[in-house]
Amino acid sequence: MTDRTHDRMTGPVVERRGQVTEGSTTDQRLLDSRGPTDWVHTDPWRVLRIQAEFVEGFGALAELGPAIAVFGSARTPADHPHHAVAEEAGRKLAEAGFAVITGGGPGTMEGANKGACQAGGVSVGLGIELPFESGLNQWVDKGINFRYFFARKTMFVKYSQGFIVLPGGLGTLDELFEALTLVQTQKVTSFPIVLIGKDYWSGLLGWLRETVLADGKINAADLDMMVLTDDVDEAVRLMVDARDDRWPTPAPKRPE
Template sequence: MSRQNSQAKNFASLPDPARRKGSVILRRAQADIPQSDRYLLDSRENQDFTHTDPWRVLRIQSEFVEGFGALAGIGPAISVFGSARTKRDSARYAQAEKIGSLIAQAGVAVITGGGPGAMEAANKGACEGGGVSIGLGIELPFETGLNEWVDVGINFRYFFARKTMFVKYSQGFIVLPGGYGTLDELFEAVTLVQTEKVTGFPIVLVGTDYWGPLLEWLRNTVAEEGAISVADLDLIKLTDDVNEAVRIVIESAHANGFTAAD
């Protein structure tokens, strides 16, 4: 057998990538379906009862019930956001791992999106630091499932239900370099604090080279136009020092009455 044919045979024997749909795992042709968020937001409604909005309300309700039930007893927690594309041999992966470990050593749980990259690194650090490692996954076309370092994992269909869990059970946010998903989570947190929808908690960006241009744009363009106030920029802290980042969020958690024994 030629090397090319052997490789093709070995590739064919590998399992197809899995998709998660809530608690359900789908493979092969069954995985080629639209996401639940798309069903909800698309105006071209399928009139089958299980695809109508009243039915979806029950499904959405179940996600909140499962999330609240699983996370209600975790005690103080810090959310760590970052790119799923962060390489395991990169300095950013090492930063995320150290952040997770330092948070855990302070007796505080670590919450991530449960995926690969920076999320995996923070979950790994939390495990190695002897803490609770939590992953909140989401149904995506390229979903790979929760990483192996997650102790408590929940898979969500809907982004808004998932983001509610991040905010409700976190006393602070550390944000590593990331893409659209990380930016979405960052600005969700900033908006909720700025509008006083939640009690103020620290939001710390790690990586001055990466985040500095964004903060400059907010200061020199957005604030200059009057779309935000200059004081709103104080809601975000920027550092390259992971020890400082963790210190800021842990001190805030303790100042708000949260301790490892809570």
């Protein structure tokens, strides 16, 4: 097996072995306004690169069709039960006629891509330039590598009709809470958000209910945006129901 430990993605470019360049990420350089005023001259040109990422993303995904984003930890080992659940979810989503979109990395993301790919579905990976990940996994059929998180996040929200969230870390929590915020503030049309893993997520939901809701920081309806389950079939069924409501089957035409 190829050793990809030292691979690094820099936008669409993959660097390996002696070609890996150390240093900050593109996002970090864009958002860091400290130090010299060089950014005054360089940031306007960065807009063109940002624009290009949106153009590439829209062009690649415009005809994708109904798709579900599956989120989860990049650190999940291949022999972990969460990996198997992700693979099952990817497979059953593909069998239900969905494309599967992940962050394209290892762990849970790879499991979901693998399930979709092996089931004959469309397996999509939206990668991101990070200092510690090794590019798109081998099960991605259509992949796009981004430099900027905000461009990548736009693609997840625009082209996914629902989110399935498996156990994960900060990146997974970021995607989850961003989706909840966008739905809450009506920046996007409401879509199903399903958390798989009662043991993992119950503590978070309990804190939201017993602390955040109790203190008046959210409404009870905000918690209703999420469904917690251990059943992959239930998660997929919720996605199918939402799709059928959004794209109802046309009524048969009456004979002339």
